[in-house]
Amino acid sequence: MTLQQLINKVLNDPAFFSALKKDPAKALQGTDEKLTPEQIKALKELNYKALEDVGSAFAGPSAIT
């Protein structure tokens, strides 16, 4: 999955976004990704709490003008 595909999936697919925050390896294995144990370990070490507001900030209704 490219970064473009990942961003679009995160911002357009709330179910995937929700699953990614809970269990990234499981969420990504639900896509076409075949993850190695090393990748799963590396994915578990990332900061998913930081993703919390990304969906509402960039995908929800515009809140500015």
Next chain:
Amino acid sequence: MKSLSVSGDAPDYFMQPRMFPMLLLPWWMAGSGERKLDREFQSDVVYSTLNGYYYIRLLDNLMDGHGSVELALLPAAAFFHSEFLLTYQKYFDANHPFWPVLRSAWFSSSEAIASEESVVCFDEDAFRQISVQKLCAARIPLAATGYFYRDVESIKPWLEFTAALASWSQMLDDVFDWHRDLRDKKDSYVLSQARRHKREGETVEAWMARTGFDWGMSVLSGWLPELRRLAQPLRSAALNRYLDLREEMLEEDKAKLGAGLKTLVEISAVLSSEKNYSARPN
């Protein structure tokens, strides 16, 4: 009107802290002098501004080409336009200098909406001359406030501040709407920067996550001192508190959303490292 608001309640839409403060600016201007505020006038200014906003928003959504109910609502433009304009007829006679200000700002705003469609590449000039000009109708209630309270000298510095705040707000809009704009095939200054600066083969999405969001937030931080400078002579404590709040929100967003986008870049890096991991001997 209900669909613009996340809660479905129209007032909530205008009370969002990120919203361009079109209703507050005339209130702050009126309150900056030592004068008794005329509540009926202030209420009329809010009413007129709301109607003007819905009129412009209706046209803008139609011009963007992604409006859903706007075409069916188009006849309501007559109501919004009349209410916006007629409210001021209570206060200013036909020869009053307020009307040329209204005409100029109103026409500039409409021209900006019409021009936006034909822009091929949004450089900084196009951004300031077109995108920002869509907000220039905010000059109208400020001019009305200055003339109503016979405080004509204060109009110019308030308009200068409002123009700078309009640029800042439009830039904020571009930075936060980059994904919605990309999805809706709507160009913006931020997206044009992405296309110009992304690496060969890199997508706009990847550039925005890797560096574009940080770049946009830096531009916004860099424009804040000019807003502070222009706000100083306006002697409005409420306006200065607003700028403090916006600066705090900007810092918070920069840290929070920047970290979120960094996580996405890191996930992508892990996923693209599959070959390296697979190639390792067991």
